[in-house]
Amino acid sequence: MRQLLPLLLLSLFACGGSADPDADGDGFPASEDCDDRDERVNPGAVERCGGGDEDCDGLVDAEDDDLADGRPAWLDTDEDGYGDAQAPTTVCTFGDGLASNADDCDDTNADINPAAVETCGGGDQDCDGLFDTDDPSLVDGVVVYDDADGDGFGPAGGGTLVCDAPSDSVLTGGDCDDADPARSPGALEVCNDIDDDCDGLIDLDDPDGITGATWYRDGDGDGAGDPAFPVVTCGPFDGLVLNGDDCNDARADVAPGADEICDRRDNDCNGLVDGDDPGLDDGLPFYADEDGDGYGSADDIVVTCERPPGYVDNDLDCADDQRLVNPGRDEICDDGIDNDCDGAVGSDCLGLTGREVIDDLLAGTDGGSQSGASLFAFDDGDGLGDIAVGSPAYEGAGRASLLLGPLLDRADLTPEVAVDGEEGTALGVATAWSADLDGDGAPDWIVSAPEAGEAGQVYLFSDPLSSSPTSPADATVVLDGPDPESLAGFSLATLTVDAEGTPGLLVGVPLAEAPSVNGGEAYVLASPVTSGALADVAIGVLRGVNLDHEAGTSVAAGDLDGDGVDDVVIGAPYVALGKGTAYVVAGPVPADLPLNAGEGVWSGLVVGDAAGTSVAVPGDVDGDGRHDLLVGAPGSSRGADGGGTAYVIVGDVMAGITNLNGADAILDGAQAGEAAGSSLGAVDTTGDGILTLLVGAPERDDVGDGDGAVYVVSSSVRGVMTLDAADGTLVPGSSTSSLGSAISPLDLDGDGLGDIAIGASRDDSGGFNSGAVYLWRSLGGGL
Numbered sequence: 001m002r003q004l005l006p007l008l009l010l011s012l013f014a015c016g017g018s019a020d021p022d023a024d025g026d027g028f029p030a031s032e033d034c035d036d037r038d039e040r041v042n043p044g045a046v047e048r049c050g051g052g053d054e055d056c057d058g059l060v061d062a063e064d065d066d067l068a069d070g071r072p073a074w075l076d077t078d079e080d081g082y083g084d085a086q087a088p089t090t091v092c093t094f095g096d097g098l099a100s101n102a103d104d105c106d107d108t109n110a111d112i113n114p115a116a117v118e119t120c121g122g123g124d125q126d127c128d129g130l131f132d133t134d135d136p137s138l139v140d141g142v143v144v145y146d147d148a149d150g151d152g153f154g155p156a157g158g159g160t161l162v163c164d165a166p167s168d169s170v171l172t173g174g175d176c177d178d179a180d181p182a183r184s185p186g187a188l189e190v191c192n193d194i195d196d197d198c199d200g201l202i203d204l205d206d207p208d209g210i211t212g213a214t215w216y217r218d219g220d221g222d223g224a225g226d227p228a229f230p231v232v233t234c235g236p237f238d239g240l241v242l243n244g245d246d247c248n249d250a251r252a253d254v255a256p257g258a259d260e261i262c263d264r265r266d267n268d269c270n271g272l273v274d275g276d277d278p279g280l281d282d283g284l285p286f287y288a289d290e291d292g293d294g295y296g297s298a299d300d301i302v303v304t305c306e307r308p309p310g311y312v313d314n315d316l317d318c319a320d321d322q323r324l325v326n327p328g329r330d331e332i333c334d335d336g337i338d339n340d341c342d343g344a345v346g347s348d349c350l351g352l353t354g355r356e357v358i359d360d361l362l363a364g365t366d367g368g369s370q371s372g373a374s375l376f377a378f379d380d381g382d383g384l385g386d387i388a389v390g391s392p393a394y395e396g397a398g399r400a401s402l403l404l405g406p407l408l409d410r411a412d413l414t415p416e417v418a419v420d421g422e423e424g425t426a427l428g429v430a431t432a433w434s435a436d437l438d439g440d441g442a443p444d445w446i447v448s449a450p451e452a453g454e455a456g457q458v459y460l461f462s463d464p465l466s467s468s469p470t471s472p473a474d475a476t477v478v479l480d481g482p483d484p485e486s487l488a489g490f491s492l493a494t495l496t497v498d499a500e501g502t503p504g505l506l507v508g509v510p511l512a513e514a515p516s517v518n519g520g521e522a523y524v525l526a527s528p529v530t531s532g533a534l535a536d537v538a539i540g541v542l543r544g545v546n547l548d549h550e551a552g553t554s555v556a557a558g559d560l561d562g563d564g565v566d567d568v569v570i571g572a573p574y575v576a577l578g579k580g581t582a583y584v585v586a587g588p589v590p591a592d593l594p595l596n597a598g599e600g601v602w603s604g605l606v607v608g609d610a611a612g613t614s615v616a617v618p619g620d621v622d623g624d625g626r627h628d629l630l631v632g633a634p635g636s637s638r639g640a641d642g643g644g645t646a647y648v649i650v651g652d653v654m655a656g657i658t659n660l661n662g663a664d665a666i667l668d669g670a671q672a673g674e675a676a677g678s679s680l681g682a683v684d685t686t687g688d689g690i691l692t693l694l695v696g697a698p699e700r701d702d703v704g705d706g707d708g709a710v711y712v713v714s715s716s717v718r719g720v721m722t723l724d725a726a727d728g729t730l731v732p733g734s735s736t737s738s739l740g741s742a743i744s745p746l747d748l749d750g751d752g753l754g755d756i757a758i759g760a761s762r763d764d765s766g767g768f769n770s771g772a773v774y775l776w777r778s779l780g781g782g783l
Contacts, residue, residue, distance in 0.1 A: 024037055024038055027042070041056065048067070071094075073094060078107050080111075087107075120133075133161065145160075145175075149175070155173060214244075215236070221252060226244065260281055287314060289311060293323045295312065296312040319338075355728075357732070358774045364767065371394070372763070372773045384750050386403060386404045396424065397427060402418070408777070412766060417468055426450055426451045427448070428449075430508075437505055438477055446492055450481075450489050455480060455509075480534065496565065504524060507534060509521045510553045514541075517547055518547065542595055544595060549574055551595055553574075560626060561653070567586050567587045576607070577607045577608075579603060579607055580612040586654060613632050613635075617629060618681055623689070628649060630646060630648055633646075646667040648664055666721070669722075673699055675698060676697040686778075695711040695726075698741045708740045710739060732760055734764065739760040742761075758776065
């Protein structure tokens, strides 16, 4: 064994091995080399970028201070692309937070670096060591100029950019002579051979014009130039003046300063002609006619060339606020007024006074018919008044009749056309006539039967004078009421529903149940009207306010506010336990409205007055161009117990909520129980446009019990008056007539003067309670 050990050792050395080999042959044994497989990696190698530890010091790339091929870099804390010179480093690759330059002067603010824009107040933003106005790269601030001549402009091209303008500098340049304050871009060019406004152009070459150098042709030599012919020049010439004030350069007598005369020329060129010019030198006197009666007042005079509207050529009126007082009127007895302006009161009175018996009548033809309970006058085109007559008790069913003029030739109510209702329907309670409600081009007759069907019905008969209907089955349109026993059609009125004059119909339904039982409603329909339930075909529904008010007992329509569209009035006589109310709603009516939300609410005064039992809009009572309102309260006891009252409202009819004490005239019945105001109307008996008021009192006792009467009252009456002082009282020729059940003005004889048809529903001339229609004809002398 001892002999084998030396041989074994010799064998190991003979195989080329050593105790610390250098496999890559780089001179460093494996024990010192960190990668003995790569001769480029050893403790003697140079560290280079590449991701390895070439010099075996445990540091890689930029971690090693001995890095031989690294790139210089600087920290970029604000990441604006510019590094901090105070924070250098060496890197193999650039990443976030590093820059390849050291140009940042504030590495905490990304808005400060060499690429930033220098602005006022921001310090050295572009890192060039200069800031604000010291930095030629400043991009904001203001350009200021020195202004040597103090004209507000600095010299052209002489501005300086600064952050804060000195107090003695200006902001506008362009001065072409900074030593002359009269020359600057703000100066006016004048004729002086100098460029005054610094635009490079002189005098007439300057399109901006020359101050004071516009002349005008004076063709007529009156010293005033024609503004249509300006001439721009720097010197005066014959035929030119420095003003363009002439309004007619062909007439030397027309120029500023000339006398204004009545020749329809503007003589003094002030834009006013003849009487419109307060400097008129001649002219005629005209006097204000405020009440429109053709007579003027000496208290209001204008001197002008032609009579202006509202003025006349006389000053003879003694009361220019009362249309019925003037030299052309008859003196009225016992009214305390000098009606004819002759200085005497009552000494020369003429006209109707006291009681007048009417003998002309159309007697009913059937006992118990109550003919004349409703009336509606119309004209079939021949100029003679025609009437539609309601006889609601005829044979227990009702009848509506058409009677054509001349009515004075008749003895009774035998009609040309008659429609008979069915038993118990009360056909004829109301009737009306329209030019064309159904849109077929022919006139229509409207008749109601408030107890027909379940709720009452309204019938429309087209062209009835040709078609001659005889029963409701002949109606072209049938309208049904809204609720059982609501009495649809208890009242009717025609109207125009818009400014275009579209025909319409107003239907009262006093026992309708909206919003409460018997609260009542009124429906507004517009042409073309078609059959159906009133609620479905109406364009407007006006609703009563509370239980048992019975709104729609009476209805009327007319242009109360003067806007060209008819307004509507709805009577509700049982408001407030029978005080009653008349509601006014302005047209065009809304689709759905509670009546207390309308424009006017006129309330009765005392329980039992029943104000609104009748309402009428007869026309313009006071001459102001608007229709006026009449309201009847037949239960009123203001003048006598149950004597009734008629109210006349000619002022602001749409005055909100008020009571009838505010009416312009209050006409009280004088006889107990006569029920004055049960019917109302007005008529022009002289053709002068002045209406006379008519107040029906169907329960007045004249010769017998309940003869009835119609009071005739001047429309000039204001304040409170009892009807025994009326201008006249029309009474029937027979007793127990209930004259005044209905009133309808018409022209009986075609003379253009207003006459009257008066219903007398209990007249016995044709049999007990047959009814009648009395006719009163005006003779043109007034009432």
